[in-house]
Amino acid sequence: MVRAGSVIKLEAYAKINLTLEILGKRPDGYHELRSIVMPVTLSDTIALTSTYAQTAMTITAGPGVDLSKIGSMEHNLAVRAARLMQLRYQVNAGARIHIHKRIPIGGGLGGGSADAAGVIVGLDRLWELGRPRTELMALGAELGSDIPALIHGGAVLMEGRGERVRGLFEGTPTPSCQGFWLVIANPGIMCSTPEVFRKWRGGLTASPLLLHNMTSSIRTSDVSAAALALHNGLQPAVYESYPGVAQTAARLQEAGCLGVLLSGSGASVFGLARDEAHGREISRRLGAGMWHVVAQTCPVV
Numbered sequence: 001m002v003r004a005g006s007v008i009k010l011e012a013y014a015k016i017n018l019t020l021e022i023l024g025k026r027p028d029g030y031h032e033l034r035s036i037v038m039p040v041t042l043s044d045t046i047a048l049t050s051t052y053a054q055t056a057m058t059i060t061a062g063p064g065v066d067l068s069k070i071g072s073m074e075h076n077l078a079v080r081a082a083r084l085m086q087l088r089y090q091v092n093a094g095a096r097i098h099i100h101k102r103i104p105i106g107g108g109l110g111g112g113s114a115d116a117a118g119v120i121v122g123l124d125r126l127w128e129l130g131r132p133r134t135e136l137m138a139l140g141a142e143l144g145s146d147i148p149a150l151i152h153g154g155a156v157l158m159e160g161r162g163e164r165v166r167g168l169f170e171g172t173p174t175p176s177c178q179g180f181w182l183v184i185a186n187p188g189i190m191c192s193t194p195e196v197f198r199k200w201r202g203g204l205t206a207s208p209l210l211l212h213n214m215t216s217s218i219r220t221s222d223v224s225a226a227a228l229a230l231h232n233g234l235q236p237a238v239y240e241s242y243p244g245v246a247q248t249a250a251r252l253q254e255a256g257c258l259g260v261l262l263s264g265s266g267a268s269v270f271g272l273a274r275d276e277a278h279g280r281e282i283s284r285r286l287g288a289g290m291w292h293v294v295a296q297t298c299p300v301v
């Protein structure tokens with residue numbers, strides 16, 4: 001029996017795609033992907049309170065988050081995730097969801113997906129469901145392609161539409177990585193994910209070498225090697241359609257990043273830094289005019 005008033009608080013971490021290979025178009029209209037995804041220390045804070053009433057959500061925003069970009073509550077992924085959990089597991093209780101957003105909306109950093117992932121994991125605890133993580137990941141996949149990777153957490157290899165996810169170092173000795181420092185910037189525009197995928201015209205980009213190089217640079221915390229292995233198959237289409245994104249990437253490069261890449265389907269871009277001091281130096285050079293944060297990748301496992 002779920003007690004009304006129980007509260008769970010958790011951080012929903014944004015993600016970056018260090019590699020994003022588009023392997024082709026599938027008969028269901030989606031694209032076949034292969035991507036190395038890592039959570040970063042930029043996060044939304046989620047508070048979940050169990051209630052006997054219907055599920056409801058409130059949102060507040062941190063600096064640089066434009067709440068006018070949030071669609072209707074009915075379409076919000078976090079609300080849809082809560083309703084799906086209620087229905088699937090026949091839960092009589094409801095939940096009050098409060099999200100304090102710091103991850104830019106529609107920014108290719110998986111903010112909406114991270115919130116949905118956090119709600120799924122949090123409600124599993126709040127409602128004492130005890131479902132296995134793989135089951136929660138499959139449930140998340142029904143709502144959005146990035147959600148399973150964010151429920152899994154850590155560095156993952158994401159394949160298929162996004163639903164096939166495994167730990168990047170699964171089955172191998174756990175590496176003791178330090179993680180990468182990076183600067184994430186957002187030009188304040190939104191890229192439409194379906195439109196970006198529609199505009200993708202590239203050929204096959206499957207490269208075992210790319211995957212190998214990025215995996216080993218994460219394992220050895222070699223940020224210079226990681227900078228050389230950065231790849232996003234959607235980047236040309238996004239830079240062409242949204243010149244503001246390409247300009248933001250150029251500014252990160254000029255400010256001294258070791259390598260710069262579009263995150264997901266944009267509009268955020270990130271640049272790798274040698275260490276924290278280098279990240280802060282890049283941030284100083286960028287100045288206050290453009291939204292950006294200095295962050296670090298989260299532990300890999």
Ligand code: C5P
Pocket residue numbers: 029030031032033143144145146160161162193194195197
């Ligand atoms: O699954 P999600 O809602 O995140 O995807 C948003 C849109 O991105 C899809 O409707 C589809 O147009 C495109 N997409 C795709 N192939 C993927 C993931 C997303 O074409 N693997």
